[in-house]
Amino acid sequence: MKIHKNDQVLIISGKDKGRKGKVIEALPKQGRLVIEGINLRKKHMRPKKSGEKGQIVEMPVPLNVSDVKVICSKCGKAVRTVYKLKGKKKYRICKKCKQEI
Numbered sequence: 001m002k003i004h005k006n007d008q009v010l011i012i013s014g015k016d017k018g019r020k021g022k023v024i025e026a027l028p029k030q031g032r033l034v035i036e037g038i039n040l041r042k043k044h045m046r047p048k049k050s051g052e053k054g055q056i057v058e059m060p061v062p063l064n065v066s067d068v069k070v071i072c073s074k075c076g077k078a079v080r081t082v083y084k085l086k087g088k089k090k091y092r093i094c095k096k097c098k099q100e101i
């Protein structure tokens with residue numbers, strides 16, 4: 001996947017379009033990303049003991065990787081990236097400023 005954990009991303013579709021957030025979990029097998037504070041859904045938590053009230057917590061639901069773009073740490077723009085090989089190491093290059101992200 002071209003987007004990794006701790007990347008800053010811009011959401012480009014869905015209800016959070018235009019918002020920015022940090023990737024807190026990457027799920028490469030599903031092609032999905034969990035982004036901090038984005039795509040929150042309310043979840044009802046059942047009370048643990050009888051007599052306690054259930055709680056509603058907001059949890060980020062994973063977004064499809066195609067719904068976000070990486071924000072380049074060098075030029076600050078939402079960009080596409082390309083991979084380049086230097087020896088055996090892979091680098092991500094910003095398509096706009098050509099710098100390594």
Ligand SMILES: [Zn+2]
Nearest residue numbers: 072075094097
């Ligand atoms: Zn850049």
